[in-house]
Amino acid sequence: xxxxxxxxxxxxxxxxxxxxxxxxxxxxxxxxxxxxxxxxxxxxxxxxxxxxxxxxxxxxxxxxxxxxxxxxxxxxxxxxxxxxxxxxxxxxxxxxxxxxxxxxxxxxxxxxxxxxxxxxxxxxxxxxxxxxxxxxxxxxxxxxxxxxxxxxxxxxxxxxxxxxxxxxxxxxxxxxxxxxxxxxxxxxxxxxxxxxxxxxxxxxxxxxxxxxxxxxxxxxxxxxxxxxxxxxxxxxxxxxxxxxxxxxxxxxxxxxxxxxxxxxxxxxxxxxxxxxxxxxxxxxxxxxxxxxxxxxx
Numbered sequence: 647x648x649x650x651x652x653x654x655x656x657x658x659x660x661x662x663x664x665x666x667x668x669x670x671x672x673x674x675x676x677x678x679x680x681x682x683x684x685x686x687x688x689x690x691x692x693x694x695x696x697x698x699x700x701x702x703x704x705x706x707x708x709x710x711x712x713x714x715x716x717x718x719x720x721x722x723x724x725x726x727x728x729x730x731x732x733x734x735x736x737x738x739x740x741x742x743x744x745x746x747x748x749x750x751x752x753x754x755x756x757x758x759x760x761x762x763x764x765x766x767x768x769x770x771x772x773x774x775x776x777x778x779x780x781x782x783x784x785x786x787x788x789x790x791x792x793x794x795x796x797x798x799x800x801x802x803x804x805x806x807x808x809x810x811x812x813x814x815x816x817x818x819x820x821x822x823x824x825x826x827x828x829x830x831x832x833x834x835x836x837x838x839x840x841x842x843x844x845x846x847x848x849x850x851x852x853x854x855x856x857x858x859x860x861x862x863x864x865x866x867x868x869x870x871x872x873x874x875x876x877x878x879x880x881x882x883x884x885x886x887x888x889x890x891x892x893x894x895x896x897x898x899x900x901x902x903x904x905x906x907x908x909x910x911x912x913x914x915x916x917x918x919x920x921x922x923x924x925x926x927x928x929x930x931x932x933x934x935x936x937x938x939x940x941x942x943x
Contacts (some may be wrong), residue, residue, distance in 0.1 A: 658781065669880055675700045676884050685743055688717040691903055691936065695869075704843070704871040707863040709901045709913045710885065711743055713935065715794055715855030720795020721764045722934045723747065723816050729755045731927035732900040733910050741934040745847050745859050748820040749894045750782060750930035757930060759785050760809040760819035763835055771806040771819060781806035783834060787821035787891035789849060790814040795938070799889040809835045818931070824848065824879040825890040842929050843872035845899035845916055849933065850887030858885050859933070861901040865916040897927040 662890040666783075675696065684691045699705060713719060719742060724735050729750075736744040748759045750769075757769025770820060771785045788800040789808055801823050802808045809817055823831045833840045845864035851857060861881065864872020873881070875892060882890035897917040906912040911923035918925030 650871055661897065666791045670825065672701055672880065673884060676881070679907075686903070687937070688719040689713045689743065691743075691906070691912070702802050702873070702877050703737040705869060706785055707866075707914060708881070709861045711726050711745075711857075711859040711901070711903075711935065713857040715796075717844075718938050719935050720938050721791055721797060721857070722792065722795065722936050723761070723818050723931065724934055725757070725761060725768055725931035729930055731926040731928055732902050732932050733818045735889070735932040736763065736902045736904070736910065739934050739936060741902070742817060742904050743906075744932050744934040745849075745860070745861060746894055746898045746927075747898045747931035747933050755930050758815060759821075760788070761931060762809070762815070762817040764813040764829045767774055767810075767905075773806060777922065778882045780804045784821045784839070784892075785819050786853055787819065787823040788812065789891060791816035795858060795936075796855065797849065799826065799851065799891060800832070805938060818933070821893055822875065823889075823891050824882055825850070826877065828853075830879055830883070833879075835876075838914050840875045841878075843874055844895050845870075845897065846873050846875075846878050846895040847893040847899045847901075848882055848883045848890055849893060850885065850890035852886045853888045856886070858882065858887055858890070859901070859935075860885070861899050861913045863899070863916070863921075864895075865897075866914060866921045869921045870914065893933075894929070898927075898929050899924055900929075925930065 679694045681692045681694045690712040758772040761769040788802050790798045834890040846862045848860045862873050863870035899916045901913045902910045914921045915925040917927045
């Protein structure tokens with residue numbers, strides 16, 4: 647399937663000439679890939695394995711959930727004080743699909759970014775060792791859920807407590823922000839977190855209201871190299887996003903689709919060191935896609 651060809655062509659046309667030359671072969675490979683697409687209950691699932699170093703001179707396995715505006719579904723943030731898997735979060739909520747959410751302390755399970763669910767504050771932005779006022783680099787994307795369960799994105803100000811002024815009942819902070827209001831957000835290339843390739847999870851929004859959830863596998867030699875944040879930005883732009891945020895990644899990167907595989911996991915989480923769906927990491931929170939009730943529509 648030629649995935650979102652008109653939007654990709656437009657995105658390429660708008661790139662600066664130097665960046666356009668640098669990514670031309672990659673954008674062509676992305677457009678021409680024979681994506682496998684499944685039409686599911688209110689959303690589409692696309693996936694493709696780029697091999698022979700087809701994308702960014704690397705191998706990549708990408709899973710994309712596309713939720714059109716008007717879908718009888720909505721997003722839901724979920725969390726627990728005890729670490730659990732994305733698939734368990736999804737099963738508890740009878741979710742159609744889900745991805746891992748924001749960052750957390752792997753020892754304690756506590757959030758290290760702001761998190762509010764159902765009006766209850768569950769976590770705040772963890773301060774830096776030498777700066778308790780300003781926020782950390784990976785805390786600069788606030789994802790708010792409207793009452794409809796559709797996401798909106800903000801780049802918070804530098805005050806690490808500013809999310810407390812947001813009126814929304816559901817707010818998840820992660821980051822960095824990749825695209826904001828149609829413009830790429832500059833990244834700090836002096837940080838390995840940005841330029842090194844890792845498994846990545848991202849969420850985005852297209853101008854027409856379509857929601858994009860993406861997982862890029864990594865840490866699997868010869869199968870999936872993972873992406874840098876500039877590469878992830880390009881992919882989210884080629885998917886048509888006007889807003890996009892990076893979420894927790896690495897071994898946490900997981901995508902679940904009900905009945906999508908033996909255990910519902912459709913990507914290859916890397917914590918077991920194998921390229922299979924059985925290496926889920928236990929995480930503190932997740933973003934789920936659930937069926938809307940008639941009263942929600």
